[in-house]
Amino acid sequence: MKLLVTGGAGFIGSAVVRLAIARGHEVVNLDALTYAACLESVASVGSAIGYTFVQADICDRTALDTVFSMHKPDAVMHLAAESHVDRSIDGPGDFIETNITGTYNMLEAARKYWTDQDKPEGFRFHHISTDEVFGSLPSDPKVMFTEDTAYDPRSPYSASKAGSDHLVRAWQETYGLPVVLTNCSNNYGPFHFPEKLIPVIILNALASKPLPIYGDGSNIRDWLYVEDHADALLLVVQKGKIGRSYNIGGENERTNLELVKTLCGILDQKRPKPNGSYADQITFVTDRPGHDARYAIDPTRIRDELGWRPSVAVEEGLEKTVEWYLANEPWWRALQDRKGVGERLGKSV
Numbered sequence: 117m118k119l120l121v122t123g124g125a126g127f128i129g130s131a132v133v134r135l136a137i138a139r140g141h142e143v144v145n146l147d148a149l150t151y152a153a154c155l156e157s158v159a160s161v162g163s164a165i166g167y168t169f170v171q172a173d174i175c176d177r178t179a180l181d182t183v184f185s186m187h188k189p190d191a192v193m194h195l196a197a198e199s200h201v202d203r204s205i206d207g208p209g210d211f212i213e214t215n216i217t218g219t220y221n222m223l224e225a226a227r228k229y230w231t232d233q234d235k236p237e238g239f240r241f242h243h244i245s246t247d248e249v250f251g252s253l254p255s256d257p258k259v260m261f262t263e264d265t266a267y268d269p270r271s272p273y274s275a276s277k278a279g280s281d282h283l284v285r286a287w288q289e290t291y292g293l294p295v296v297l298t299n300c301s302n303n304y305g306p307f308h309f310p311e312k313l314i315p316v317i318i319l320n321a322l323a324s325k326p327l328p329i330y331g332d333g334s335n336i337r338d339w340l341y342v343e344d345h346a347d348a349l350l351l352v353v354q355k356g357k358i359g360r361s362y363n364i365g366g367e368n369e370r371t372n373l374e375l376v377k378t379l380c381g382i383l384d385q386k387r388p389k390p391n392g393s394y395a396d397q398i399t400f401v402t403d404r405p406g407h408d409a410r411y412a413i414d415p416t417r418i419r420d421e422l423g424w425r426p427s428v429a430v431e432e433g434l435e436k437t438v439e440w441y442l443a444n445e446p447w448w449r450a451l452q453d454r455k456g457v458g459e460r461l462g463k464s465v
């Protein structure tokens with residue numbers, strides 16, 4: 117397929133681009149190159165036949181129309197977004213602009229292109245979203261997010277993603293645009309921008325800095341290895357049913373404190389400190405306002421309908437991730453100078 121991937125210089129988008137090229141697809145990677153982007157993350161496919169990069173903003177409708185008419189994609193995988201909850205607390209404007217208005221522009225540009233092409237049957241607009249749109253769960257392990265869970269977003273980030281999900285569904289109902297949606301749990305793995313929990317913990321540990329845990333560390337997340345997510349996304353864009361949404365999870369629920377202690381144990385083995393454990397650096401800090409208690413995905417639909425399950429358990433994935441950060445210092449060092457990285461963001465109420 118010829119895939120138009122938005123946000124392909126970001127964490128998950130770059131994993132999608134690398135995997136899609138490895139599987140023989142053509143990829144047009146459209147990205148505005150915001151603070152969160154890193155073209156080094158797709159350097160391994162930069163000169164591959166079938167790979168094209170276009171620097172464009174999804175809020176620029178004219179640029180989008182040009183990309184669609186020039187490249188004529190078979191499907192769109194829309195990942196471009198502002199993605200960091202803490203930044204959405206300090207400055208929600210960019211999240212509304214990119215995640216809602218940008219998605220609206222993508223839908224309109226896709227609709228025009230699809231209509232101009234006489235509505236090809238195989239065309240798909242795949243919108244990539246988050247489980248955070250469903251809000252926060254109680255600790256009862258039997259209660260999980262299904263595709264029918266009511267939307268209840270709590271942060272500016274998740275509210276903006278919820279808004280974009282609603283637009284995507286409306287474009288299908290109203291204009292017949294063939295869409296599919298996915299709502300995924302927390303990703304981790306190689307090329308993760310050093311403002312997110314797992315890279316922050318690894319890099320602070322190595323720099324002998326405190327390992328910040330929000331609140332008491334009891335918040336629960338379901339962790340999915342990013343390459344598993346990319347695999348699921350490529351399956352959904354090809355086999356997903358039009359108008360349907362699929363939850364994607366890692367089947368790996370952990371409290372933040374458990375996760376950080378596991379990371380410390382891996383680091384103790386792979387890069388031992390002269391004295392003591394990295395866990396000695398754990399420091400509890402002021403909680404994030406409105407910090408959701410628990411996210412958990414019921415993976416039944418994607419498993420039963422598309423036959424997909426994650427392949428990487430969290431301990432194995434964390435080990436691979438730590439090894440990757442130890443081996444790729446030039447990649448993360450270059451990003452540590454970017455605005456806000458290494459600072460505590462999102463404390464304001």
Ligand code: NAD
Pocket residue numbers: 122123124125126127128129146147148149150151152153154172173174175194195196197198199200214218244245246247277299300301302303304309
């Ligand atoms: P990211 O922040 O690492 O990357 C986002 C990319 O989008 C960047 O390369 C950035 O330059 C680009 N971008 C931002 N604004 C743009 C604009 N206006 N025009 C064009 N490009 C723009 O994000 P990520 O973690 O890779 O997440 C990708 C998608 O997956 C997002 O839609 C996010 O909501 C969703 N998601 C993420 C997670 C997660 O754990 N990271 C989980 C579920 C869903």
